[in-house]
Amino acid sequence: MCGIVGLLVKTPALRERLGELMVPMLIGMTERGPDSAGLAVFTDPLPDNVRKISVYSGLTEDGADFNWLGLSHDLKSHLGTTVGVEAKGNHAILTTSLDPEVIKRWIKERHPKLHLLSTGRSIDLYKDIGTPAEVAARYNFAKLKGSHLVGHTRMATESAVTPDRAHPFTAGQDFCLVHNGSLSNPNGIRRMLEPRGISFETDNDTEAACRFLEWRLREGDDLEVALQKGFEELDGFYTFLMGTPDKLALIRDPFACKPAVVAETADYVAIASEFRSLAHLPDIKNAHVFEPAPEEMYVWKI
C-alpha cells in the first residue's frame, strides 16, 4: 500500500493556501502509508538562468544540525559566486545562477552524504521517514505556497524504509513522480537506461519509472507521448501521479489495482488514493467526484 495526493489550484488566490489545504490530504493517507512521506511543490518559476536545488542532510553525521551556513561559505569561496541557502533543520533550498550540475558535482565530492532531492526553476522537494503528520510538521508543509503539488505517504514493499527511498522521486529538472503499487520489471528498465548514461541512486522500483519517463521527456516526447510509452514499457501495478512546472498528470495500470479518486471544482483539482483525503476540501459537496479509468491519461494544466 501507499497513499498519493495531488492538488492543483486554479484560483490564483488559493496558491497562498496550497500547503494548508494539502496537509489534511496527506495526513488522511496515514493508514495507507505510515512509514515515510514527502511532497514536491511547484512555485512560480525562477528566471531563465536561475535554478534551485533541494538538499537533505538527514543522512549526514550532523543530521538536522548540518552546518548550512558553512556550506554556503564554502560554495562561495570555491566557486566564486553567491549561492542562496534557505535552510530549515535537515533541509535546504540552494539557489544559484551557475550551472546546477557544477554545484551538484561539488556537493557530491565534498559532502557525499548530502542527498540531492530535486533541481529546477519551479520545484521544491521534501521527503523523510516518519508519519505524514510528523513529516508535515518537520517541514512546515502547511505554509507552502504554489500552483500545484504532488504528495505521497509510503508503506514500503519493494525497498527499505529510508529517506532517499521515500517519494516523490525526481529525475532531470522540474519533474517528479509518486507511485502507489509495485513494478514487476524495474530491473529491465534499469538495464535499458543504464547503458544510455542514466544512473540510479537507489534500488527502488519507482525510481526506474521516474527515470524512464524523464528520459522520454528529455528525448523530446511531450508528456502524453511519454506516458503512452510508459504504458507500453512499465509492467506491474501502479497509480502514478506526476508533476511538471505547469501540469499534474495521472495514470493507472490496465488492471486499476491501485485506487485513485479525483474531485474537481471551479477552484481546484484534487487527487487522492481515497476520498477520505478529499473530504475536508472547500465546497467538496458540490465537487465533480470521479474515479479515473485504467490506462487513460489525465493531465491537468495550471
Added chain:
Amino acid sequence: MENLTFDLAQTSLRELNQFLHNDAKKGEVDKVTVLNPDGAHNIAVGLDCPVTVEVHGHAGYYAGGMNKTARVVIHGSAGTGVGENMMSGVVHVKGFASNGAGASAHGGLLVIDGDAGLRCGISLKGGDIVVGGSVGSFSAFMAQAGRMVICGDAGDALGDSLYEAVLYVRGNIKSMGADTQIEPMSDADYAAVADLLRQAGIEHNPKEFKRVASKRELYYWNADANQEY
C-alpha cells in the same frame, strides 16, 4: 418508529456500527441516517436486521459488506468492495462504485445507479447486481450463481471463466472473457430483466438486453486445447 441520525463528524464509526449490530436488532429504530461519511471504510458492514441505513455522502471501502436483510442506501459514491459478500437485503449506491462491487455476494440485491469499476460481481455466488451505467473490465470473473444486469457497456473480458451466473448487457461489450457466449433471450430472461430493473427503479426496455452465459467448455479438461481458450 424512530429515525436516528449519526453524524460521523461528531460520532465514531464504531459507535454507528455497534448500534447497527446490537440495538438496531431490537426493532425500535427502522431508519438510521448517516451524515458526513467522508469516505470512511466499513460503514454499515455485517448488518443482520431489517433496518434502513441512509448514508449521505461518499462511502469508503466495503460499505454494506456482508449485509443480511438490511437496506443500505448511499447517496454518493462507494469505494472498493461495496456490498461484497452480502447475503440478503439491498445495497443501493446512488453515485458510482469503485472496484469489486458486489464481489462474492451470496444473495440480496446491489444497485449502482452510476458506473461500476473493474471486477464488478467477481465470484458472484447468488446475489443480483443491477448497474445503471457501465462496468469495468473483468466483471463477473468466475461468477458462480446470481444475475447481473448491466444497462451501459462492459469492459474487457466480461464473465471470464463464468460458471452458472447469467449476465444481461444492454450496451457494448468491449471483449468477452474465456468460455462465455451471447445466447438468445427467452421469455424467462425478459421477465427476469424486467423484474430486476423494477426492483432497482431503473427504466429500460428488457428487449434491449442480451444474455451472456457460460459455454461450459472449461467445465471439462480438454487435452487438445493447448491452454488456448
